[in-house]
Amino acid sequence: MASLGLSPAGAQAPCPYPSSAPVIIRFLLVLLCASFAAAAANGSCTWQGWKDAPGDASQWHIRVDPSGQSGTFTTVQSAIDAVPENNNHWFCIYVKEGTYREKVQIPKNKPFIILKGRGKRNTEIVWDDHETVAQSPTFTSSADNIVVKSISFRNSYNNPVNENPKVPAAAAMIRGDKSYFYRVGFSGLQDTLWDVEGRHYFKRCTIQGAVDFIFGGGQSIYEGCAISVLGNALPGLSGFITAQGRENEQDTDGFVFKNCNVFGSGSAKLGRPWRGYARVLFYHSNFTDVVDPKGWDAWSFVGREYQLTFVEYGCYGPGADTSKRVSWERKLDDSSVQQMTSLSYVDSEGWIDRTPF
Numbered sequence: 001m002a003s004l005g006l007s008p009a010g011a012q013a014p015c016p017y018p019s020s021a022p023v024i025i026r027f028l029l030v031l032l033c034a035s036f037a038a039a040a041a042n043g044s045c046t047w048q049g050w051k052d053a054p055g056d057a058s059q060w061h062i063r064v065d066p067s068g069q070s071g072t073f074t075t076v077q078s079a080i081d082a083v084p085e086n087n088n089h090w091f092c093i094y095v096k097e098g099t100y101r102e103k104v105q106i107p108k109n110k111p112f113i114i115l116k117g118r119g120k121r122n123t124e125i126v127w128d129d130h131e132t133v134a135q136s137p138t139f140t141s142s143a144d145n146i147v148v149k150s151i152s153f154r155n156s157y158n159n160p161v162n163e164n165p166k167v168p169a170a171a172a173m174i175r176g177d178k179s180y181f182y183r184v185g186f187s188g189l190q191d192t193l194w195d196v197e198g199r200h201y202f203k204r205c206t207i208q209g210a211v212d213f214i215f216g217g218g219q220s221i222y223e224g225c226a227i228s229v230l231g232n233a234l235p236g237l238s239g240f241i242t243a244q245g246r247e248n249e250q251d252t253d254g255f256v257f258k259n260c261n262v263f264g265s266g267s268a269k270l271g272r273p274w275r276g277y278a279r280v281l282f283y284h285s286n287f288t289d290v291v292d293p294k295g296w297d298a299w300s301f302v303g304r305e306y307q308l309t310f311v312e313y314g315c316y317g318p319g320a321d322t323s324k325r326v327s328w329e330r331k332l333d334d335s336s337v338q339q340m341t342s343l344s345y346v347d348s349e350g351w352i353d354r355t356p357f
């Protein structure tokens with residue numbers, strides 16, 4: 001177990017605002033701190049520490065190593081617990097390779113965490129809760145401004161496919177705003193990734209499951225992701241990749257899959273609506289014949305299909321033949337497609353560029 005001297009006071013140290021100072025000095029300090037924060041944001045999170053980050057990086061850097069090497073934590077959660085509440089600069093939590101059998105939660109009051117592993121095949125966090133979908137996630141991220149890289153989350157209750165009853169059991173639940181996942185794996189069977197709400201960018205991730213395995217009301221772009229269907233778990237039935245949760249016509253949420261690969265065993269529809277205005281766009285994605293020729297299902301919104309926005313645009317591969325699709329699949333005009341597939345759909349203010357990378 002580590003002793004890192006991570007005190008809330010230490011965390012605040014880089015940006016002191018002495019209230020006794022004259023206004024102009026305080027103003028200059030604020031500017032200085034703002035530029036300091038911007039500079040720090042360009043560092044990169046490594047096992048050794050922050051690369052190219054100014055200041056006392058030891059305060060902002062935590063290592064997790066299951067062997068308990070000195071100066072490290074042995075669990076991911078204990079490392080997150082060591083981050084001060086309401087911290088306002090990036091913390092690098094570097095997680096050594098290994099299988100971590102624990103549930104991990106980033107609470108709402110711990111923003112600015114970068115959780116980085118040594119590759120999604122090497123650093124894996126596994127648990128098997130399945131009482132309710134809300135109780136089940138192996139990883140729950142509730143804070144804004146979170147970056148996760150090169151790590152995998154699995155709910156092992158039904159993954160790998162086994163003899164257990166098939167129930168909703170999430171690998172991850174993401175409910176903060178401004179969250180970026182790069183080369184992250186999510187493995188489960190039903191309800192694998194609960195993309196609850198907020199703006200999220202998933203790049204080069206792998207998401208595996210069979211039923212509603214990407215679901216929720218997030219406003220998200222999945223770019224260059226592998227969507228892996230475990231259809232052999234449902235002999236004779238077709239699964240569902242998405243169950244999007246847009247509730248009103250004015251809501252801006254929706255799932256966009258851009259340049260993704262959809263493959264796997266058995267068969268799955270691209271989605272069904274969890275809520276009445278569900279919106280899902282598959283754009284320039286590669287479908288094997290794992291995609292059910294009907295494409296989509298109206299679930300409990302039969303008769304209100306006109307409310308749904310389920311779209312394919314420029315997809316290719318054997319599963320992309322739309323001749324047998326449901327008649328109500330939507331066509332979007334080019335400018336709406338352009339608006340939803342541009343990074344500004346999830347990032348109009350540049351938060352992705354400012355994350356440490």
Ligand SMILES: *[C@@H]1O[C@H](CO)[C@@H](O)[C@H](O)[C@H]1NC(C)=O
Nearest residue numbers: 038039040041042043353354
């Ligand atoms: C950080 O990155 C941004 C965007 O790439 C760049 O404009 C800025 O100059 C960089 N800041 C530092 C301190 O390197």
Ligand SMILES: *[C@@H]1O[C@H](CO)[C@@H](O)[C@H](O)[C@H]1NC(C)=O
Nearest residue numbers: 261262263286287288316317
């Ligand atoms: C499309 O997917 C198939 C099957 O996974 C793969 O063999 C093929 O190379 C992919 N095509 C492109 C252009 O990526």
